[in-house]
Amino acid sequence: MNSNIRVLGFDADDTLWDNEIFYKETEQEFCRILSPFMNTEEISRELFKIEVQNMELYGYGIKAFSLSLIETAIRISSSEIPASTISKIIELGKAMLRKPVNLINGIEDVLKILQGKYKLIIVTKGDLLDQERKLLKSGLSGYFHHIEIMSDKKEENYKSLLNHLDIEASQFIMVGNSLKSDILPVLGLGGYAIYVPSDTTWLYEQIENENIESEKFVKVKSIRDIIEILH
Amino acid sequence: MNSNIRVLGFDADDTLWDNEIFYKETEQEFCRILSPFMNTEEISRELFKIEVQNMELYGYGIKAFSLSLIETAIRISSSEIPASTISKIIELGKAMLRKPVNLINGIEDVLKILQGKYKLIIVTKGDLLDQERKLLKSGLSGYFHHIEIMSDKKEENYKSLLNHLDIEASQFIMVGNSLKSDILPVLGLGGYAIYVPSDTTWLYEQIENENIESEKFVKVKSIRDIIEILH
Secondary structure (H helix, E strand, O other), X not given: OOOOOOXXXXXXXXXXXXXXXXXXXXXXXXXXXXXXXXXXXXXXXXXXXXXXXXHHHHOOOHHHHHHHHHHHHHHHOOOOOOHHHHHHHHHHHHHHHOOOOOEOOOHHHHHHHHEOOEEEEEEEEXXXXXXXXXXXXXXXXXXXOEEEEEOOXXXXXXXXXXXXXXXXXXXXXXXXXXXXXXXXXXXXXXXEEEEOOOOOOOHHHOOOOOOOOOOOEEEOOOHHHHHHHHO | OOOOOOEEEEOOXXXXXXXXXXXXXXXXXXXXXXXXXOOHHHHXXXXXXXXXXXXXXXXXXXXXXXXXXXXXXXXXXXXXXXXXXXXXXXXXXXXXXXXXXXXXXXXXXXXXXXXXXXXXXXXXXXXXXXXXXXXXXXXXXXHOOEEEEEOXXXXXXXXXXXXXXXXXXXXXXXXXXOHHHHHHHHHHOOOEEEEOOOOOOOHHHOOOOOOOOOOOEXXXXXXXXXXXXXX
């Protein structure tokens, strides 16, 4: 890759540490709790619909998810759900906020090697407090210059980031597991992107056409593979 | 004040635009809805207790407030509250997120005068998306270099901010309506602070001893008064 690269941006959720798995587990438990009212598939469909409807107002993160879970539970039960069950749903959300941080296999080795060679930053969306807390729990903060928490990861958000970092797009590589949020907007601005798919990807982050033709784009199997590319 | 000042930080909520009034109005409506279960004073006390309990996990902002409202409603009704009422509470939170932005009287004149003389930034806590949305709605973004949204406003958060801005505390003035969040931590680091009290202050932001003795501290009646101090 280009030798002018100065800044490496790492997505956080499912690139540095597990995340989507906790959402999936919580959704399963939610479907179990609501099984007297509807089957799992229909509940999941309704939840996704409500999450997307609320996205503009609530944005990303666990608090937004918790509020959408409650709204979904009321909707699919036709307001028959007892308050004690809504309490349980609130607790599901709180339990997510208290989860330990499980690092992605190999990430610390990779950061050790890259440290000092590039300015490393975290570029993430979601809830401010929750992301800061996960970074603290992860023990990885020492590797990063700083953490950028954005309300969304669209081209305009990355543009502000590059201005803020005072670099050209061609001096920036983004590493992440979402084509929609980590890869396409950065390529769109003329930056570089390395795609490290994760096992589970939220429906909202999925895109139809996964074929990307660009000399500034690489897809790898594991986070460890980025070392070879950057050397 | 010191002529070395380079950066002026403005708190956002209740310094640039109204905020606490919307929380108060929502709380009043919440108490009205729950009046079959408890009187207003007791509901408010219970709500505040739950908000403080949830602070570490949820942080600040309307989504955190909405979740605490729901939890309070369930608690004080001993889980007797119907789901349809919880729907209404969710809608109260959404209505807050959709509120128009009412600027504090005089703020735009003040920013016009200070613009170009200092680097102006917004320093706020709360929800990332909501604060960005309010800034956009306010029409004030053009006056500010950028917006810093923090998970909290303690000395350590301001310390990171100063590092990030690459300035000494003595080159920074913070302007805000909360002694606890805008004034004391900045004075603690050796910075300057201008206190512009607002009509309503959230109980959580109130401190016992309001007497501050510091040559780096000024209390003014209106935001317009800061012009005279800075000239």
